[in-house]
Amino acid sequence: MSQRIKQFIFLCLMVLCAFATPASAEGIKIKSFELERVDNDWLLNASFQIELSPGLEDAVKKGVVLYFQTEFDLTRSRWYWFDEKPIVAQRQTRLSYQPLTQQFRIASEGFTFSAKTISEALQAVGSIGGWDVIDNNQLDPSKLYTAGFRMNLDLSKLPKPFQVNALNNRDWNVSSDWIRFPLQPNGPSLIKR
Numbered sequence: 001m002s003q004r005i006k007q008f009i010f011l012c013l014m015v016l017c018a019f020a021t022p023a024s025a026e027g028i029k030i031k032s033f034e035l036e037r038v039d040n041d042w043l044l045n046a047s048f049q050i051e052l053s054p055g056l057e058d059a060v061k062k063g064v065v066l067y068f069q070t071e072f073d074l075t076r077s078r079w080y081w082f083d084e085k086p087i088v089a090q091r092q093t094r095l096s097y098q099p100l101t102q103q104f105r106i107a108s109e110g111f112t113f114s115a116k117t118i119s120e121a122l123q124a125v126g127s128i129g130g131w132d133v134i135d136n137n138q139l140d141p142s143k144l145y146t147a148g149f150r151m152n153l154d155l156s157k158l159p160k161p162f163q164v165n166a167l168n169n170r171d172w173n174v175s176s177d178w179i180r181f182p183l184q185p186n187g188p189s190l191i192k193r
Contacts, residue, residue, distance in 0.1 A: 026053045028126070028151050028176035035133075035147060035181075037189035042134035044072060048126035048151050053171035056153075057118055059162070060104070065096045067157040068125050072133045072149040074183065086145075089133045092154065093125050126151070139185040147191075148180040 033046040050068075052060075060066055074087040093108035104121035106113045115121040139145065152175035155166045166172035181191060 026051045026056075026171065027174055028153075030151075030176055030179055031126075032193060033149070033179065034190060034192040035183070036191075037136065040136045041132050042136065042183075044128060044131045044133045044149065046070075046128045046131075046149065048128075048176060050122040050126045050151075050174070052118070052122070052174065055169070055171050056174070060095060060097050060118070063097065063099070064159065064162060065094060065157075067154040068093045068095065068151055069154040070128060070131075070149065070151045072131075072147070074134060074139075075146050075148070076143055077146070086138055087134055089131075091128070091131060095121055095125055136185060141186040143185070145183045145185070146180055147183045148178050150176045150178045152176065 028051075029049045031047040031049050033044065036043050036045070056066070070091045070093070072087070072089040072091075073085055076084045076086065078084055091109060093106060096105050096107075097103075098105055098114075101114075103114045103116055104118060106115065106121055106124045108125075113124050115124060133149075134147075153172070155163055155172065158166060158172075162172070179193075181193070183191065
């Protein structure tokens with residue numbers, strides 16, 4: 001084999017390796033969660049690690065408001081039809097930047113918080129505490145359910161020009177994977193990971 005062919009093969013392998021390795025660690029990852037029964041309710045506490053791409057961080061600093069949506073659902077498998085979803089809950093958290101005070105503002109369900117840095121703001125967005133997701137009266141104690149939740153950037157709330165950009169740019173599609181786990185209504189009162 002000639003020297004040119006070897007160089008060409010080496011170059012092709014280097015290009016393939018560059019595309020095979022992830023370029024960045026942006027996205028949303030679930031760090032921990034617990035689902036706890038308190039009296040007649042199930043409360044979700046969760047912690048997400050959120051990392052935005054430089055383009056998204058820049059957009060926030062220039063005034064684009066980001067809406068993060070946390071979704072929770074409870075399903076029960078049925079052999080004769082589609083799975084039953086007795087409970088579907090959603091919660092939105094709003095992240096914005098205030099140029100006059102040079103602070104990030106987080107708002108969710110009547111709760112507001114200000115942060116000086118984007119990392120503090122994303123940590124606040126990724127912290128969910130005491131979210132009432134299930135009323136135990138809605139569940140059949142003899143059945144087994146599957147609970148699941150995730151967090152994602154709600155692209156439908158972006159201004160229209162950014163929605164078009166999000167369709168063409170993977171950096172704007174920020175989402176965690178679904179976490180699914182079994183739930184027995186009369187089982188343990190604390191599920192933790």
